[in-house]
Amino acid sequence: MSVFVEYIKSRWVLLSIIVMIVIVLISPLFGYAYEPMDYVVEQFHAVEQQIYEAPMPDYIIPVLGETAISGILAGLIGLFITLFVCLALGYVLRARRKE
């Protein structure tokens, strides 16, 4: 556990988190997406059948509309949820480790 805490406090972890936040902050500048999958779908006239309504569809917070700040906040929420889920999952796996 002490090694784990030591790593969390280490400089590379903090620097990495800062870099990630910067990436999310600039992401609206590179948000336009037209992937090869979209090209294939367009050619084939396929239609998506939505069966689930995500709380932040297309990285947009509904109450804030399609704005840059909405995209940034959605990205930051996703980023910190990912960090938290991985730390929790990693800790559970470590605690259950079979020697």
Added chain:
Amino acid sequence: MHIPDGYLDPWVLAIFFILTAIMWFLAFRKANKVIEDKHIPLFAVLTAAVFAAQMINWPIGPGGTTAHLVGGALVAIFLGAYGGLISMTVILLIQALLFGDGGITALGANIWNMGVVECFVGYYLYKTISKALGDTSRGKIVGAFFGGWIGITLAAFFCGLQIGISTIFPYDIAVSVPVMTIYHGLLGTIEGLITAFVVGYTLKVRPDLLELPKIDPL
């Protein structure tokens, strides 16, 4: 490369859910034996970094297409192929459940493509090439480039295969596979370059992060 709901036939969804579930079972079983305290922050930081990087699209593809880093090979190089699969599973689950990026029913197929194919191809190509080049820093960087590039290209091949064999599309795999594979083959060079850059930079500043025990089948 995230397949939405409604694009794949039920039998395709079922096959890839079963295949992915088998890989999850093996991955978590191995992780239970290998994971150490040192893995946890690296696992969290790499996964979150790939999540953030996937928000950046580069518009350099043919026909005005864009692409983003998938990152499976990159994570797998640090954590092992099974480690990469667990990491990509977390990302794809959060993207599908919170942001509607990738379908719920297509999760098995998406995780197979970006979690299993890219992580395994990327990781073992990296290992093979770096070993063939004498396990030097240069060999590892070259291996990371090809691991990232070929990993995403083969992931796209499987994606094209899945949508091509599904009857919702009026064309077959003769069209969907070449489009997905060739386009991602071109865009994937950027994935290779980013993977090589991150590995090269880590070798300079924190080479120990690449030496942790790997969560992989071998």
